[in-house]
Amino acid sequence: MPMSVLDPRSIITLSALMGLVMAMVLFFVRRSYPRKLQGGLRLLAASPLAWFTAAGLYGLRDVAPDWLTVVLANLILLLGTLLFSVGLQHFFQGWARWRLWAGLILASTPVVAWFTLVEPNYGVRLLVVNGLLCGLFLQQIRYLMQQPTSFGLRFTMVAMGAQTSVLVLRMVSVAAGLAGHSMMEPGLLQVVYVSSNAMSVQMLTIGAVLLATERLRREFEHVASHDSLTEALTRRAVLELAENELARLQRYGEPLSLMMLDLDHFKDINDLQGHQQGDAVLVDFANRTRAVLRRPDQLGRYGGEEFLVLLPATDARAARVVAERVRLAPPSRPELACTVSVGLTTALGPDDSLDAMLSRADQALYLAKREGRNRVCEA
Numbered sequence: 001m002p003m004s005v006l007d008p009r010s011i012i013t014l015s016a017l018m019g020l021v022m023a024m025v026l027f028f029v030r031r032s033y034p035r036k037l038q039g040g041l042r043l044l045a046a047s048p049l050a051w052f053t054a055a056g057l058y059g060l061r062d063v064a065p066d067w068l069t070v071v072l073a074n075l076i077l078l079l080g081t082l083l084f085s086v087g088l089q090h091f092f093q094g095w096a097r098w099r100l101w102a103g104l105i106l107a108s109t110p111v112v113a114w115f116t117l118v119e120p121n122y123g124v125r126l127l128v129v130n131g132l133l134c135g136l137f138l139q140q141i142r143y144l145m146q147q148p149t150s151f152g153l154r155f156t157m158v159a160m161g162a163q164t165s166v167l168v169l170r171m172v173s174v175a176a177g178l179a180g181h182s183m184m185e186p187g188l189l190q191v192v193y194v195s196s197n198a199m200s201v202q203m204l205t206i207g208a209v210l211l212a213t214e215r216l217r218r219e220f221e222h223v224a225s226h227d228s229l230t231e232a233l234t235r236r237a238v239l240e241l242a243e244n245e246l247a248r249l250q251r252y253g254e255p256l257s258l259m260m261l262d263l264d265h266f267k268d269i270n271d272l273q274g275h276q277q278g279d280a281v282l283v284d285f286a287n288r289t290r291a292v293l294r295r296p297d298q299l300g301r302y303g304g305e306e307f308l309v310l311l312p313a314t315d316a317r318a319a320r321v322v323a324e325r326v327r328l329a330p331p332s333r334p335e336l337a338c339t340v341s342v343g344l345t346t347a348l349g350p351d352d353s354l355d356a357m358l359s360r361a362d363q364a365l366y367l368a369k370r371e372g373r374n375r376v377c378e379a
């Protein structure tokens with residue numbers, strides 16, 4: 001019998017090949033990503049490979065035995081979808097929950113086998129397999145909704161949502177007695193169903209590549225804007241933020257305060273206890289300072305042992321309270337103790353400039369040092 005382009009078998013064959021290409025793209029793209037993302041990407045790449053294998057087996061329907069083209073094919077399809085879920089979780093959090101779903105999938109296999117080999121019933125098989133696929137996709141959508149939003153994330157969720165809708169429609173068609181007796185039967189419903197499966201493999205793989213690319217961009221942005229030792233903002237990043245905050249002040253008239261902090265006698269720590277201990281003191285100081293700041297406040301490393309703190313929407317009185325809190329914040333261990341001198345200034349109005357504020361904070365810091373250190377002075 002000649003095959004038309006809309007024949008389910010030819011669509012499945014095409015989708016199997018596209019799945020293979022997508023799996024290869026992800027496998028190769030994976031190698032150019034940082035090592036910590038590679039594990040998740042490997043799993044995400046393995047899943048179109050599983051879908052490719054399942055589609056290949058479906059394509060052999062009526063040629064090869066049913067245990068291969070139905071039972072094994074469905075098992076591989078479900079495991080491939082679980083792999084995608086595990087890959088996503090690894091990608092975002094470095095670990096994954098999979099045992100419950102793996103158990104459900106394995107438990108479904110004898111059911112599918114029964115309704116294929118013993119009491120053939122396409123409708124029941126379809127309900128079991130599509131029900132599990134729906135559950136897996138819904139669980140992934142729920143998981144993705146908890147992650148920081150991005151285009152790649154929305155794209156992947158839309159792809160999953162669309163595929164879930166088709167699966168649900170398919171299950172409704174079974175209930176309505178429109179499912180037919182095999183996926184290979186020609187007909188509009190089968191063609192829509194099979195094409196949407198093929199389409200969703202492509203979209204999910206593209207979604208995975210988008211997610212990986214966005215993640216890589218975020219990592220680069222983080223590296224470029226954060227000091228590698230203390231995780232404080234770099235000098236350039238904190239000054240850029242300060243300029244933005246000053247622009248807000250000019251637009252909305254919100255107050256802005258700025259603190260310049262310098263660890264006291266830090267050279268002695270380096271000289272007496274070694275550079276490594278000096279580094280540990282710097283890290284601990286940054287951590288304890290961040291811990292006492294509010295969410296919109298920003299800590300930046302201005303120079304060696306000199307830090308800047310931006311305090312948006314904070315007037316001079318409130319800034320003084322924050323500065324004292326920073327000065328008195330305890331070290332995490334006694335051997336990391338180190339006092340700090342603070343120069344404080346508040347923007348004088350919309351005509352104030354960052355250079356002028358930095359210069360005032362620097363003078364106040366100089367005063368704090370001269371008056372005996374371990375204190376807060378205001379410009």
Ligand SMILES: Nc1nc2c(ncn2[C@@H]2O[C@H](COP(=O)(O)OP(=O)(O)OP(=O)(O)O)[C@@H](O)[C@H]2O)c(=O)[nH]1
Binds near residue numbers: 229274276279369373
């Ligand atoms: N361990 C370590 N030391 C650093 C780092 N950056 C700068 N330093 C050291 O910090 C010390 C700063 O010393 P000084 O500027 O003399 O200031 P101080 O000893 O803190 O004295 P006062 O500021 O006057 O209280 C220098 O010895 C720098 O080498 C760093 O990343 N790690």
